[in-house]
Amino acid sequence: SQQGEEDPQALSIQEGENATMNCSYKTSINNLQWYRQNSGRGLVHLILIRSNEREKHSGRLRVTLDTSKKSSSLLITASRAADTASYFCATTRGSTLGRLYFGRGTQLTVWP
Amino acid sequence: EPEVTQTPSHQVTQMGQEVILRCVPISNHLYFYWYRQILGQKVEFLVSFYNNEISEKSEIFDDQFSVERPDGSNFTLKIRSTKLEDSAMYFCASSSLTPGELFFGEGSRLTVL
Structure with missing residues (x-):
């Protein structure tokens, strides 16, 4: 399977703390993306990192990619209660036209 | 936006x-694209569509499913x-390039009794 697998499955932290979520995958990828989903809502794209990139930042988000270990991490710094959501990694491979392979996600809860 | x-x-x-689910x-x-998410499970790819034809479909997308772009704005999934x-949340998505960022809708929750 090429699907990403996130860990932990659930993460509970206090506001102001950093949240780190990990994702592993099994095959070569074109890029890896992180999405966020609030309960019962649609998926919102957070960040895309290409296979030739190692790190990317966007606001309070930092994503790393280690293609040798087939893994990625998403770091949310100075978390807020509004960051409470499920976070999914999704991979693409070069031969497919935008097909995303999603992991099971990490449920992040940030307590005020 | x-x-x-x-x-x-x-x-x-x-x-x-x-059932027909509609997307703009x-x-x-x-x-x-159409994806679906059964409650508590992964988001799963169903089908991608480009230049008025299916470009890829998953094993889930069997003969019971079809997609159509009947005009310049709508994109439909028929079961x-x-x-x-088939009870699940069905998400439509679109993108301007591939492989790249997908923009998802809020979903259509289908309940089959």
Whole structure:
């Protein structure tokens, strides 16, 4: 399977703390993306990192990619209660036209 | 900000009935997708559509499913004869390039009784 697998499955932290979520995958990828989903809502794209990139930042988000270990991490710094959501990694491979392979996600809860 | 819109937000249907889920992708996007998420499970790819034809489909997308872009704005998913296991949240998405960022709608929750 090429699907990403996130860990932990659930993460509970206090506001102001950093949240780190990990994702592993099994095959070569074109890029890896992180999405966020609030309960019962649609998926919102957070960040895309290409296979030739190692790190990317966007606001309070930092994503790393280690293609040798087939893994990625998403770091949310100075978390807020509004960051409470499920976070999914999704991979693409070069031969497919935008097909995303999603992991099971990490449920992040940030307590005020 | 442009967004993908989906209707209906929730549909309840009897097993064996036909269902059509509608989507309006972002206007200048060229690639369109349907994904589904069964409660508590992963988001799963169903089909991608480009240049008025299916570009890829998953093993889930069997003969009961079809997609259509009947005009310049709508993108529909039809399930011909619904089964209990079709109960899920169905997400439409679009993108301007591939592989790249997908813009998802809020989803249509389908409940098959």
